[in-house]
Amino acid sequence: MADSQGKRQAPSYGNRLGFWFFHLLIKTAGPIPAYILLALILPYYLLIRISAGKSALPYLRHRFPEYGKVRLFFATYLHFYRFGQTLIDQACMGILHKDKIRINFPDKEILTRLARNKKGMVLLTTHAGNWMTALTAMDKIGVRVNLLLNLDNGEGGHLKNIFNERDDFRLIPPDGFMGGLVEATNALNSGEVVSIMGDRSEGARSVLIDFLGEKASFPITPYHLALATGSDLVVLLTARTGMLSFSIDISSISDGEDISDSSRDETIKNMAEKYVYLLEKHLKFHPYMWYNFFDTWNEIEEKSKLARTDINSK
């Protein structure tokens, strides 16, 4: 799917009426009836909106290469059910407020300590688990957290107000000047945190990394930002662990030191490989919690041409 500028868009998984109805249900009866309704309407949805269901197949085929058509259909159902639960939990965050959500974030102190070094931090996030809700847990770490995110849709709309109301956060629209990267660079240079997605290229320069058995395309923007500004780079992965409950794991993969100008491409590739390793490890334990919905493996031809230097041949 592409917009008027030819840029691909994420598939939409609901309409205004649907979001409104789920919102009403959560507000009046809590999350459980919403989960049940989700389970009931999902088969109909997957059969009617075939293109939506198909968007999960590239990932599921790579994650479960041994699966035939029938098992893949059930895997797709489970995948979308987990995704729907995540969206319901996310809506609960906005509707029922944060104290209803249980967040297990054992390393928040480590993240806080790193952030307070004031050297800047790229927080590399992923469309995994309750990633959007998890970002709300990045409050009170001592520096402002800038979110390079578009929340102008039904799925993220509930959280937009939360972020806008708090001084700890600032939203940087990715459709702004230079994709928001000038603002992101300024923020890092001021010692702040910038959260950016690491698993969807969407037209950006990218690097090819082995992912679930085949070369796939990953954006180099997060690594480039970290190296150019000398910022730390920390990977954040989340998993839904139960009703209104999730965990957050962080892993530091770079302190922003560029080993030398001539090998920056190699450094970027190494950083991307570390990220993909962590992502694969995460998906081993949480196979139905990656919500990218782009064919990351099929973007190779298009994206590899976008790299100015021949990073993909190294």
Added chain:
Amino acid sequence: MSLENELKELIIKDLKLVDVTPEDIKDEDPLFGEGLGLDSLDAVELVVILQKNFQIETKDMEQSKEVFTSIKTLADYVRSKTGAQ
């Protein structure tokens, strides 16, 4: 060396532009898209170049759009902030 040439050399070096010399870059050519063909990742480097070499920040995005138009607008901005010639 003129400020324009200094900026051109910094851009060629820090953005690792291959087979481009300062003479190839016209002062009024667009830096992004057509012209020099830079992209948003190069804008990151431009922000860093301005900060590291001239201690200039580009916080105002509306102004940044103007500043990052060409070598001439960049140089004019640096002059306005530092008094450089």
